[in-house]
Amino acid sequence: MVANPSDISPENLPAHLKKLLDNLEKNIWYKKLGDTYQGLNEVLGEKYPRAQTLMRGPGDMAGALLGHEKSIGMMIDPANKELMMQILDLCSEIYIKTVKMQLDKGGSFRGGYCNIFGIWAPEYNVRSQEDEASLVSPKMYDEYLLPYHIKEVAGYDYSTFHMHSGYVMTTYNWRALAQKGNIGSFEVAMDPNGPTTEKLLPSLMEMNSIKPIVIDSCTAEQVRVIEEHIAEFPGAVLHRDLGIARDSFENRKR
DSSP states (O other), rough: OOOOOOOHHHHHHHHHHHHHHTGGGHHHHHHHHHHHHHHHHHHHHSSOOOOOOOOOHHHHHHHHHHOHHHHHHHHHHHHHHHHHHHHHHHHHHHHHHHHHHHHHHHHHHHBEEEEOOEEEESSSSEEEGGGGGGSHHHHHHHIIIIHHHHHHHHSSSEEEEEEGGGGTTTTHHHHHHHHHHHEEEEEOOHHHOSOHHHHHHHHHOOOOOOOOOOEEOOOOHHHHHHHHGGGGOOOOOOEHHHHHHHHHHHHHHH
């Protein structure tokens, strides 16, 4: 999640990314990832499902390549808009192709595919995200990142978009993503800081009136509030208590 910026100058990145995209099958890390999924398929077969590995959004990828301060600075400067759009577009193309490879190599599970939330679907089933949204304004998100989120989920039959609760009420334009894209569901990771669960409830319920939702709680208070109001949600809800998993892990370490 933390990378040293590339030593390739920003103006040369589109050509580099285009060459990478056109020759992904020859890239050693791409091949290693594919071999890993092929091996998992051969060993696990129909016994255990496979899902794509955790992959970053186009803004996350651009931030890793350029350095996050430089990436955001380039978005702020209108003179860099065309260049940034080229970089983001190529990053999204690499994402789409890499996810498809993983699903193909990993193979289907009982006639379909699972995502990392354990949700099964009869066709390609992916998870996308954009943590870089925490560094941009709502206007910048709509201008630079939303178009490529729509593009990424358009490449697949079923998709879940991961968000952090601190930005659900501000930056993430999930309404436009649902309206303009073919997003299948939303997942909200309930951060321990930021808006309280009570303040988030109206947004979560509105979101759920549009699409199914996965809510990942990480504190006992979050779990309590969500469970108290779970019957009020208008659509399908999967509520996961991640605090239980975290506490179990801490106990095992001790």
